[in-house]
Amino acid sequence: MNSVPQPGGRAASAPLMGHETEPTLFEMSVANRSAYQLRTTGVPASALSELVPAAHLNTEIVPVAEVSERDLVAHFTRLSHRQFSVDLGMYPLGSCTMKYNPKFCDAIASDPGLNAVHPGAPASLSQGWLEILVTLEEKLCAVTGMSAATLQPAAGAAGELTGLLLMRAYHESNGDDRRRVLIPDSAHGTNPASVTLGGYEVTTVPSNDRGLVDLEALKGALGSDVAGIMLTNPNTVGLFEEEITGIAKAVHDVGGLLYYDGANLNAILGAVRPGDMGFDIVHMNLHKTFATPHGGGGPGAGPVAVAAHLVDFLPGPKATRVGDGYFNWVAPSRSIGRVHGWHGNALVLARALAYIDVHGGDGLTRVAQHAVLNANWLRHRLRAILPAAYDRVCMHECTLTATPLKNKYGVRGLDVAKALLEEGFHSPTVYFPLIVEEALMFEPTETESVQTLESLAQALERIAQRAKDDPDSLRRAPQSTPVSRVDEARAARQLIATADSARSS
Amino acid sequence: MADYLPHTDDDVQSMLAFLGIESLDDLFAHIPQAIRLANGLDLADGMSEPDVAAIFAGYTSANKAKATAMTCFAGGGAYDHEVPAVVKMLSNRSEFVTAYTPYQPEVAQGVLQAIFEYQTLVARLSGLAIPNASLYDAATALVEALNMASGATGRQKMVVSSGVHPHWRAVARTFARGTGHQIVEVPLRDGVTDWASIDVTDAAAVVAAYPNYLGVLEDLSEAKGLATACDALFVVGADPVAAGVLKTAGQWGADVFVGEGQAFGTPLSFGGPYLGLFACTQAQVRRLPGRIVGETVDSSDRRAFVTTLRAREQDIRREKATSNVCTNQTLMAVTAAIQLGWLGTFGLREVATRCAQGAHYLFDELLALDGVEALSTQPFFREFAVRLAKPADQVIAAMAESNVLAGLSVGALCAGADPSVDGNVDDVLLVTVTERRTKDEIDHYVNVLREALTR
Numbered sequence: 001m002n003s004v005p006q007p008g009g010r011a012a013s014a015p016l017m018g019h020e021t022e023p024t025l026f027e028m029s030v031a032n033r034s035a036y037q038l039r040t041t042g043v044p045a046s047a048l049s050e051l052v053p054a055a056h057l058n059t060e061i062v063p064v065a066e067v068s069e070r071d072l073v074a075h076f077t078r079l080s081h082r083q084f085s086v087d088l089g090m091y092p093l094g095s096c097t098m099k100y101n102p103k104f105c106d107a108i109a110s111d112p113g114l115n116a117v118h119p120g121a122p123a124s125l126s127q128g129w130l131e132i133l134v135t136l137e138e139k140l141c142a143v144t145g146m147s148a149a150t151l152q153p154a155a156g157a158a159g160e161l162t163g164l165l166l167m168r169a170y171h172e173s174n175g176d177d178r179r180r181v182l183i184p185d186s187a188h189g190t191n192p193a194s195v196t197l198g199g200y201e202v203t204t205v206p207s208n209d210r211g212l213v214d215l216e217a218l219k220g221a222l223g224s225d226v227a228g229i230m231l232t233n234p235n236t237v238g239l240f241e242e243e244i245t246g247i248a249k250a251v252h253d254v255g256g257l258l259y260y261d262g263a264n265l266n267a268i269l270g271a272v273r274p275g276d277m278g279f280d281i282v283h284m285n286l287h288k289t290f291a292t293p294h295g296g297g298g299p300g301a302g303p304v305a306v307a308a309h310l311v312d313f314l315p316g317p318k319a320t321r322v323g324d325g326y327f328n329w330v331a332p333s334r335s336i337g338r339v340h341g342w343h344g345n346a347l348v349l350a351r352a353l354a355y356i357d358v359h360g361g362d363g364l365t366r367v368a369q370h371a372v373l374n375a376n377w378l379r380h381r382l383r384a385i386l387p388a389a390y391d392r393v394c395m396h397e398c399t400l401t402a403t404p405l406k407n408k409y410g411v412r413g414l415d416v417a418k419a420l421l422e423e424g425f426h427s428p429t430v431y432f433p434l435i436v437e438e439a440l441m442f443e444p445t446e447t448e449s450v451q452t453l454e455s456l457a458q459a460l461e462r463i464a465q466r467a468k469d470d471p472d473s474l475r476r477a478p479q480s481t482p483v484s485r486v487d488e489a490r491a492a493r494q495l496i497a498t499a500d501s502a503r504s505s
Numbered sequence: 506m507a508d509y510l511p512h513t514d515d516d517v518q519s520m521l522a523f524l525g526i527e528s529l530d531d532l533f534a535h536i537p538q539a540i541r542l543a544n545g546l547d548l549a550d551g552m553s554e555p556d557v558a559a560i561f562a563g564y565t566s567a568n569k570a571k572a573t574a575m576t577c578f579a580g581g582g583a584y585d586h587e588v589p590a591v592v593k594m595l596s597n598r599s600e601f602v603t604a605y606t607p608y609q610p611e612v613a614q615g616v617l618q619a620i621f622e623y624q625t626l627v628a629r630l631s632g633l634a635i636p637n638a639s640l641y642d643a644a645t646a647l648v649e650a651l652n653m654a655s656g657a658t659g660r661q662k663m664v665v666s667s668g669v670h671p672h673w674r675a676v677a678r679t680f681a682r683g684t685g686h687q688i689v690e691v692p693l694r695d696g697v698t699d700w701a702s703i704d705v706t707d708a709a710a711v712v713a714a715y716p717n718y719l720g721v722l723e724d725l726s727e728a729k730g731l732a733t734a735c736d737a738l739f740v741v742g743a744d745p746v747a748a749g750v751l752k753t754a755g756q757w758g759a760d761v762f763v764g765e766g767q768a769f770g771t772p773l774s775f776g777g778p779y780l781g782l783f784a785c786t787q788a789q790v791r792r793l794p795g796r797i798v799g800e801t802v803d804s805s806d807r808r809a810f811v812t813t814l815r816a817r818e819q820d821i822r823r824e825k826a827t828s829n830v831c832t833n834q835t836l837m838a839v840t841a842a843i844q845l846g847w848l849g850t851f852g853l854r855e856v857a858t859r860c861a862q863g864a865h866y867l868f869d870e871l872l873a874l875d876g877v878e879a880l881s882t883q884p885f886f887r888e889f890a891v892r893l894a895k896p897a898d899q900v901i902a903a904m905a906e907s908n909v910l911a912g913l914s915v916g917a918l919c920a921g922a923d924p925s926v927d928g929n930v931d932d933v934l935l936v937t938v939t940e941r942r943t944k945d946e947i948d949h950y951v952n953v954l955r956e957a958l959t960r
Contacts, residue, residue, distance in 0.1 A: 004523075005516075005519075021807055021808050022614075022618060024618070024621070024622055024625075025622045025842070025846050026622070026625065033849075034849045034851060034852060035591070035847045035848075035849060035852070036589075036847055036848045036849060036851075036852030036855070037589065038587060038852075038855065038856070038859065038940055039587065039940070039941055039943065040943075041859065041863065041940070041941075041942065041943040041944055042943055042944035042945065043859065043862050043863045043866050043942070043943070043944045043947065044862065044866055044944075045862060046862055046865065046866075048750060048858050048861060051861050051862065051865045052722065052750075052751070052861065052884060052886060053722070053884050055724065056722050056724075056751050056752060056884070056886075057750060057751060057752070058750060058751055058752050058753065058756065061850060061854070062629050062630060062748065062749060062753070062850070062853075063629060063850050064626060064629070064749075064845050064846075064848065064849050064850040064852075064853050065845070065846050065849055065850065066849050066850055066851075067846055067849065069847065072591065072595070072843070072846050072847055073591060073595060075846070076595045076598070076619070076843055076846075077595070077598070079614070079615040079616075079618055079619055080598045080600035080601060080615050081600070081615070082612075082614040082615040082618070083600040083601065083604055083612070083613060083614065083615025083616055084600075084604060084609070084612035084613065085599055085600045085601075085602070085603040085604040086599075086603035086604070086605075087599040087600070087602075087603045088600065091605060093605055093608075096605055098605055100509055101602070101603050102509055104554045104557070104558075106597075106602070108557075108558070108561055110597075111561070111565050112565075112571055112572070112573040113562075113564070113565020113566065113568050113571050113573075114561075114564070114565060114568065114774075114775065115772040115773065115774050115775075116571045116572040116573050116585075116772055116773055117568045117570055117571050117572070117773060117774075117775045118570060118572065118577055118579045118583055118585070118773045118775075118910060119583050119773065119774075119775050119776025119777075120579050120581055120583065120913040120917070120918065121570035121579065121910060122570070122898065122901060122902065122905075122914075122917075124569075124902065125568070125569040125570035125575070125905055125910070126567075126568050126569075126570050126775070127567040127568070127569075128563070128564035128565055128566065128567035128568040129564070129568055129775050131564055131567065132564050139548060142546055142547045142548050143546060143548070154642065154645065154778070154834075155641065155830075155831065155832035155833070156831065156832060157819070157829040157830055157831045157832065158641060158645070160829065161680070161683065161829060164683065165679065165680070165682050165683055168682060169682070188820070188831075189818070189819040189821065189822075189823050189826070189831075190819050190820075190829050190831050192819075192823040192824035192826075193819035193822070193823060193824060193826040193828065193829035194829040195824060196824045196825070196826075196829075197652070197680070197683050197684060197828075197829055198683040199682070199683040199684060199685060201824075202823075202824045240535060240536055242535055242536070242537060244537075244540070245537060245539065245540060268536075269546070270542060270545050270546045271533050271536065271541060271542060272533075272536050272540050272541050272542055273542060276540045276542070285832075287832065291509075293599075293602045293603045293836075294603065294604065294605050294606070294832070295601070295602060295604070295778075295834070295835050295836030295837075295839075296601055296602075296604040296605070296606070296607065296613075296616035296619075296835040296836055296839060297604075297605070297606035297607065297616070297638070297796070297832060297833055297835030297836075298606075298639070298641075298778070298832040298833040298834045298835045298836065298837075299641075299777070299832075299834050299835075299836060299837065300832040315679070317920075331920075336679055336682060337675055337676070337678055337679035337682075338644070338672060338675040338676045338679055339645075339676060339679055339680075340641065340642060340644065340645070340676065340776075340777065341582065341643055341644035341645070341670070341672045341673060341676060341765070341776065341777075341779065342583070342642075342672065342775070342776025342777055342779075343775060343776045343777065344776070344777055345641075345777035345778040346774055346775035346776055346777045346778075347774050347775070347777065347778060348777070348778060350561075354557055354561065356548070357551075357557040357560065358508065358551055358552060358553070358554060358557050359508050359551045360548055360549050360550040360551030360552065361545050361546035361547065361548030361549065361550065361551075362545070362550050362551060363508040363550075363551035364546060364548070365545055365546060366508065366510060367508070367510070369529040369532070369533075370510050370512055370517075372529075372532045372533070373512075373517065373520055373521070373529060373532060374520075376524055376532060377520045377523060377524060380523065380524055381523075392535075393532060393534075393535060417609070418609075418611065421609060421612050426605075426609065426612065427609050432820075446510055447509055447510065447511065448511070449511040449512070449516070450511075450512065450519075450520060476804070478611050478612075481611040481612050482611065482612070482614045483610065483611055483614055483803040483805075483807055483809040484611065484803045484804045484805055484807075485611065485803060485804050486610045486611070486801050486802070486803045486804075486809040486810075486811045487801045487802050487803070487804075487809075488801065488811055488813065488815075490801045490802065491799040491800065491801035491811050491813040492799070492813045492814055492815070492816075495635075495790065495797075495799050495813065495814065496799050496800035496801075497621075497624055497628070497634075497635055497636060497797055497798065497800075497813075498621070498624050498625040498628045498629075498634070498636065499621070499622070499625040500625060500628060500629070501634070501800075
């Protein structure tokens with residue numbers, strides 16, 4: 001058996017990454033050009049001035065754009081050629097789980113039987129949707145080891161805040177006024193931001209030299225005013241918090257609750273469940289673990305599952321199995337209320353259910369195994385040029401450091417990340433988590449072949465060689481991409497947020 | 506073994522050998538045995554795509570209300586607008602669909618420029634200078650507006666018209682549990698906000714809806730005057746389709762605009778993913794929630810776009826961030842830019858006008874029926890509420906038998922009595938007409954409602 005595979009494909013082989021600046025829709029606009037076509041309705045065409053009092057009508061015409069359908073297609077197609085995506089190539093962004101998004105799940109979501117249903121239709125006329133929501137809730141509970149879940153939160157951060165409001169409602173129902181929530185120093189920024197919006201204060205818990213929560217420091221920070229702790233496990237360094245049961249006991253002993261940030265759930269599917277670790281509240285990022293496409297920054301979905309003692313507080317109304325084969329909307333008895341305008345990002349939820357059904361329990365277990373295998377293979381393969389911040393078995397992602405390249409050649413992690421774009425790979429996550437110097441966090445995911453991983457490794461070896469031979473070229477990288485490094489300071493100093501913003505140079 | 510994993514058994518073996526370990530399980534050996542799942546997940550084994558598709562066919566056939574089978578007159582923030590093939594196909598391009606948040610601008614100019622174009626359109630339709638790159642939906646956009654108002658004024662009292670959609674108000678109440686905001690809901694009289702009934706002193710925000718959720722066009726001058734008098738931010742939740750012809754939020758003096766962008770190219774989708782529209786004045790730019798894209802240049806002085814004013818955001822400012830938003834609804838924002846590009850300046854006006862024409866035609870026909878009364882005497886735009894001689898949910902169920910989705914029960918929307926409606930809320934039906942509804946469909950609606958009321 002050959003231990004080093006042949007390299008596979010990379011996005012540098014893709015034919016088009018547009019280098020020309022594309023005009024904006026507004027720059028392409030020509031008076032009296034149009035693309036729209038509407039249905040012939042036969043409805044009497046009364047003048048708007050007869051229907052609406054003049055005081056409400058805008059005396060000015062709000063300009064949108066005036067383009068032909070052909071120009072519209074060309075414009076957005078050309079924009080798409082200036083965009084990296086999972087479909088184009090490997091996207092090893094740590095903490096983001098950019099796995100392949102099965103086309104089948106998109107096809108499920110584009111069926112009019114799902115996407116043409118009004119969210120306010122009576123339950124009797126949308127039974128299929130309610131069954132989807134109930135079924136997904138049950139399956140997510142099986143994956144996490146929890147009792148019930150809300151599917152309303154539209155993204156991970158929305159799930160976090162929902163979880164904190166559940167924590168608050170629980171303590172308040174016990175007449176218990178608590179002020180603080182503990183967060184490890186390695187946490188995602190959404191955690192502390194959500195804590196503030198949940199009406200709590202953040203207490204930061206330091207990590208130890210193994211990259212894990214320092215249990216003694218944690219115990220020192222605990223007290224009867226602690227509402228709970230938010231933990232990611234495996235944590236944001238990609239390591240499993242081995243003392244999790246000790247952490248859970250310590251927090252529960254002071255009456256606090258444990259919140260599980262599901263950003264890294266992909267690592268543990270079928271191996272261990274948050275509920276069995278002692279967590280009370282769990283959010284999941286369906287756009288990570290359950291492969292729903294990220295859409296260039298959303299939509300996501302951030303369902304929150306809870307243990308039995310929190311079920312009554314869940315947001316509502318909630319799709320509920322009320323009889324043999326019948327489903328209805330039911331508000332939990334002490335519900336915190338709605339956290340979304342309707343029922344959550346329903347089409348994302350349907351995609352996730354299709355993904356779970358295709359994989360099943362056996363497939364999801366294999367997902368985690370292969371994700372962890374890939375991360376460890378990459379960590380091991382790269383150890384000569386980018387050592388791991390904590391050199392032992394990692395979970396689904398590996399946090400490496402560019403410190404040797406920085407010390408020897410003055411090449412920073414950011415330079416490595418930018419040079420990787422020239423090589424046809426998306427960058428890893430850089431400078432996160434904050435506790436690792438020159439961090440480069442790679443999450444290959446389970447859907448990349450070993451040939452693709454080898455291609456990535458060879459690209460990084462070429463970059464390491466360039467660091468030695470021509471470090472300046474790395475500081476100027478990337479050059480072969482649609483644009484080179486952008487002037488971020490100028491963007492912030494002189495905000496141009498629309499095509500109508502005043503420009504002065 | 507139906508899944509999307511590439512590794513062959515040989516791959517796995519050679520990778521394990523490379524790592525110097527025996528089995529996949531060795532990779533999990535450091536997880537304490539006491540908490541390991543002994544027997545795997547309690548889920549059925551995987552199925553092939555066609556087998557799963559067969560299960561979903563059962564779900565879709567049980568969704569009797571789908572707009573392909575039932576003519577949709579339901580609105581209330583979710584509208585059955587035309588989405589042409591060109592918009593579906595462009596917005597489904599996998600470069601947009603399968604990209605991550607544009608953190609590496611060198612390879613994300615496509616999404617960044619599309620968001621910039623979206624932001625331009627939101628600014629124009631809102632009449633406010635500073636848009637953001639999208640929020641989850643209108644309800645959560647309102648919550649962000651209230652947080653912004655609290656930050657701007659240091660106050661907690663939010664005076665909210667009950668003409669604001671009941672679900673948006675419900676969401677605001679939920680998040681107030683954490684922020685400590687005091688939500689004061691102002692009743693409607695004859696469909697119009699009775700601002701005089703509420704003391705707005707010490708308000709952080711005065712919130713109005715335009716048109717309000719019952720369809721009524723309220724004169725917002727009084728609300729603006731109250732906001733100015735108490736130094737509160739004036740927040741307007743406006744229908745962005747109506748903004749094609751009506752006064753913009755900015756023209757009414759709004760400091761913050763929020764809206765639901767689903768109408769721009771996103772199907773009904775059972776309520777999500779939708780698109781939270783948000784824009785504010787220049788004065789509030791440092792308090793803006795979520796991402797914003799700005800124009801700049803690259804190192805060769807070529808125009809480039811990048812997410813900017815990042816120091817406000819959660820990954821940098823952490824517990825002091827203006828919002829916890831990270832993932833937003835970018836794909837829906839890109840879709841909105843494409844749909845608006847397709848509609849263009851005059852197509853948007855045409856859609857808005859046809860909605861108003863259809864709604865007024867149906868309204869006049871319905872008032873001629875026995876058992877139907879207008880809820881309000883005030884002007885409306887594309888949506889209206891009527892009081893029926895029977896409970897609205899019964900009428901909706903009866904009309905569904907004739908394949909008409911009659912509208913929304915206001916009692917169901919409000920989950921009971923509400924300050925927006927005098928008297929019994931369960932008899933009130935909220936009806937919408939979009940540009941997709943023909944005269945024949947509207948006439949059919951009238952006949953079917955007549956039958957439902959006389960049955």
